[in-house]
Amino acid sequence: xxxxxxxxxxxxxxxxxxxxxxxxxxxxxxxxxxxxxxxxxxxxxxxxxxxxxxxxxxxxxxxxxxxxxxxxxxxxxxxxxxxxxxxxxxxxxxxxxxxxxxxxxxxxxxxxxxxxxxxxxxxxxxxxxxxxxxxxxxxxxxxxxxxxxxxxxxxxxxxxxxxxxxxxxxxxxxxxxxxxxxxxxxxxxxxxxxxxxxxxxxxxxxxxxxxxxxxxxx
Amino acid sequence: xxxxxxxxxxxxxxxxxxxxxxxxxxxxxxxxxxxxxxxxxxxxxxxxxxxxxxxxxxxxxxxxxxxxxxxxxxxxxxxxxxxxxxxxxxxxxxxxxxxxxxxxxxxxxxxxxxxxxxxxxxxxxxxxxxxxxxxxxxxxxxxxxxxxxxxxxxxxxxxxxxxxxxxxxxxxxxxxxxxxxxxxxxxxxxxxxxxxxxxxxxxxxxxxxxxxxxx
Numbered sequence: 001x002x003x004x005x006x007x008x009x010x011x012x013x014x015x016x017x018x019x020x021x022x023x024x025x026x027x028x029x030x031x032x033x034x035x036x037x038x039x040x041x042x043x044x045x046x047x048x049x050x051x052x053x054x055x056x057x058x059x060x061x062x063x064x065x066x067x068x069x070x071x072x073x074x075x076x077x078x079x080x081x082x083x084x085x086x087x088x089x090x091x092x093x094x095x096x097x098x099x100x101x102x103x104x105x106x107x108x109x110x111x112x113x114x115x116x117x118x119x120x121x122x123x124x125x126x127x128x129x130x131x132x133x134x135x136x137x138x139x140x141x142x143x144x145x146x147x148x149x150x151x152x153x154x155x156x157x158x159x160x161x162x163x164x165x166x167x168x169x170x171x172x173x174x175x176x177x178x179x180x181x182x183x184x185x186x187x188x189x190x191x192x193x194x195x196x197x198x199x200x201x202x203x204x205x206x207x208x209x210x211x212x213x214x215x216x217x218x
Numbered sequence: 219x220x221x222x223x224x225x226x227x228x229x230x231x232x233x234x235x236x237x238x239x240x241x242x243x244x245x246x247x248x249x250x251x252x253x254x255x256x257x258x259x260x261x262x263x264x265x266x267x268x269x270x271x272x273x274x275x276x277x278x279x280x281x282x283x284x285x286x287x288x289x290x291x292x293x294x295x296x297x298x299x300x301x302x303x304x305x306x307x308x309x310x311x312x313x314x315x316x317x318x319x320x321x322x323x324x325x326x327x328x329x330x331x332x333x334x335x336x337x338x339x340x341x342x343x344x345x346x347x348x349x350x351x352x353x354x355x356x357x358x359x360x361x362x363x364x365x366x367x368x369x370x371x372x373x374x375x376x377x378x379x380x381x382x383x384x385x386x387x388x389x390x391x392x393x394x395x396x397x398x399x400x401x402x403x404x405x406x407x408x409x410x411x412x413x414x415x416x417x418x419x420x421x422x423x424x425x426x427x428x429x430x431x432x433x
Contacts, residue, residue, distance in 0.1 A: 064412040064416070066372070066408055068374060069405065073401050076401070077401050154276065161281055185292055189284055189285035190289075192281050193281055196276050196277055197273050
C-alpha cells in the first residue's frame with residue numbers, strides 16, 4: 001500500500017497539473033458565470049414579460065438538465081450547428097453557461113431579500129444608476145449571497161470533474177491516467193479525493209471569512 | 219434515428235430512474251442515522267461522521283465511482299458496475315441528506331423533548347412519536363431538492379458502463395453520426411423528471427408557509 005502511494009508520489013507532476021487545471025477551470029468559469037448571472041438577474045426581474053419569461057425559461061431549463069448531458073451536447077452536439085470547439089473551450093463554455101443559470105437564481109434571491117430603504121435613500125440622494133448599483137446595491141448583495149455563491153463554487157469544482165469524459169486533463173483525468181498506467185487505483189483516486197477536499201476546504205474558509213466581514217459591517 | 223433507438227433511450231430511462239430510486243431509498247435512512255450520530259454526539263463516531271460528510275460533500279461522484287469500481291476488486295471485494303453505481307450514489311446522497319436531517323434536528327425545540335421526557339417516554343418512543351414526525355416535515359423540501367440533484371448526477375454512472383439515458387444517447391449518436399437528436403430525446407426525458415421534483419419541492423414549501431400563516 002505504501003508502495004502504491006510511492007508510485008502516485010512519483011507521478012506528482014501529472015497530479016499537480018491536473019489540480020492546477022481543475023482550479024483554473026473552476027475559477028475562470030465561476031467568475032464568468034457570476035458576471036453572466038449579473039446580466040441575467042435584471043432580465044429575470046424585468047417588468048417586460050417577454051424578457052423575464054425568456055430568462056426564466058433559460059434558467060429553469062438549465063436547472064432541469066444534468067450537467068454531464070449538457071457538456072456532451074456542447075462538445076458533440078454543437079458541431080451539428082457548425083460550431084466546433086476543442087475540449088478546453090467546450091468545457092469552459094459548458095461550465096460557464098450551465099452555472100450562470102444557478103448564479104442568476106442565487107443573485108435574484110439575494111436581491112429580492114435586500115431591504116428597499118438604502119436603495120431608495122440612494123435614489124433620493126441623486127446617485128446616478130451605475131454608481132447606485134456599484135456603491136449601494138452591490139456590496140450588501142455580495143455579502144449576503146456570499147455563502148450560497150461559495151456553495152455553488154464547490155458545485156462547479158465537482159462539475160468540472162465530469163469533464164474528464166471529454167478528455168480534459170483535469171484532476172480526475174490525471175488520477176485515472178495514473179491508475180491505468182500503474183494499476184494503483186486506490187492510491188491514485190484517494191489522493192484525488194483528498195485534493196478535491198482540500199480545494200473545497202479553502203473555499204469554505206473563504207466563505208466564512210466573508211461571513212465575518214458581513215457580520216462586522218452589520 | 220429509428221424507433222428502436224428511441225426505445226433504447228427509454229430503456230436507459232428505466233435504469234436511470236430505478237438506480238436513483240434505490241439510491242434515494244437507501245440513502246435517506248442512512249443520512250438520518252448519520253445525522254443522529256452527530257446530534258447525539260456519540261464519542262469518536264460523531265467525529266468520524268463529521269469527517270465522512272465533509273469529505274464526501276467535496277468529492278465529485280465520478281471520482282468516488284472510479285475509486286469504488288477499480289479499488290474494491292483490488293482489495294478482494296468483487297464489484298460490478300451496477301453495485302458500484304448504487305454504493306457511490308448512496309454514499310454521496312447520504313452525506314447530503316445527513317446535513318438536511320441534522321439542521322432539522324438542531325432546530326428542534328428542546329422544550330418538547332424535555333416535556334416528553336417528563337411524562338416518562340423512553341428514548342425510542344420520544345424519537346418515534348415526538349421528534350421524527352416533526353423533523354420529517356421540516357426536512358422534506360431539502361430532501362426533495364437533494365433527490366433532484368441526485369438524478370442530475372446519475373449520467374456519471376455511464377463512466378463504469380451502466381447504460382442509462384445519457385449512455386444510450388451517446389451510443390446512438392456515435393452510431394448514426396448525428397448526436398443531436400438522441401441528446402434532445404435525453405433532455406426531453408430528464409427535464410420532466412427533475413421539473414416534477416422541483417415543483418414538488420416548491421409545492422411543499424408553499425403549503426408549509428400557508429399552514430404557518432394559518433396557525
